[in-house]
Amino acid sequence: MEDSKLIRSIKLGRRGALDRAIGQYSGYAAAVARGVLGPQATREDLEEIVADVFVALWRSAARLDEARPLKSYLAAIARNAAVDLLRRRRPEEPLPADDILTADAAEGPEAEVLRREQAETLRRLLLEMPADDREIFVRFYYYRQTVREIAQIIGMNESTVKARLSRGRAKLREKLTKEGMDDADRGTV
Numbered sequence: 138m139e140d141s142k143l144i145r146s147i148k149l150g151r152r153g154a155l156d157r158a159i160g161q162y163s164g165y166a167a168a169v170a171r172g173v174l175g176p177q178a179t180r181e182d183l184e185e186i187v188a189d190v191f192v193a194l195w196r197s198a199a200r201l202d203e204a205r206p207l208k209s210y211l212a213a214i215a216r217n218a219a220v221d222l223l224r225r226r227r228p229e230e231p232l233p234a235d236d237i238l239t240a241d242a243a244e245g246p247e248a249e250v251l252r253r254e255q256a257e258t259l260r261r262l263l264l265e266m267p268a269d270d271r272e273i274f275v276r277f278y279y280y281r282q283t284v285r286e287i288a289q290i291i292g293m294n295e296s297t298v299k300a301r302l303s304r305g306r307a308k309l310r311e312k313l314t315k316e317g318m319d320d321a322d323r324g325t326v
Contacts, residue, residue, distance in 0.1 A: 141203045148198045158207065159191050165208060166190045166215040173219035173290055175280050186218045193218075220290055262312050270305050273298055 146154030170186040171178045193214050201210065263271055272291065276282045288295045
């Protein structure tokens with residue numbers, strides 16, 4: 138069914154129209170959400186977001202513009218729902234300092250103790266960062282998102298994201314030096 142006709146049917150409150158929209162666009166909404174959530178996306182997360190997308194579509198039916206593609210509207214809802222999910226989880230999830238460190242120490246108990254101490258120091262210093270900067274830092278170094286992806290997800294321009302990453306690295310390097318961890322003791326930050 139053509140989007141304009143489908144939107145008109147949804148605006149009229151026809152339940153069958155919502156079912157058609159779900160059938161036609163649920164895979165697309167899940168793909169958009171998966172793109173934001175990255176590799177940590179679970180099937181349950183995607184199902185929840187897709188359900189939220191179509192509930193939001195139904196509730197805001199009166200505001201839909203028949204001249205605009207339904208796909209772009211659904212993509213915006215899916216992207217925002219995925220970002221909201223990441224934000225809700227952020228306080229619960231441990232900071233991924235272990236993956237940021239790249240120590241080349243020899244194997245053995247001493248190396249493991251050193252690595253854990255380094256990870257804990259880095260984790261503590263990351264928690265001291267302003268929340269926005271920490272989010273950018275974790276997305277870039279842990280989730281391996283590009284500057285462009287981060288900018289799009291958090292609604293910032295790319296140059297601002299790059300500047301915050303640069304400032305964050307400099308501040309973190311300074312704090313690590315004050316903690317007595319020189320470049321040989323920690324990975325490159």
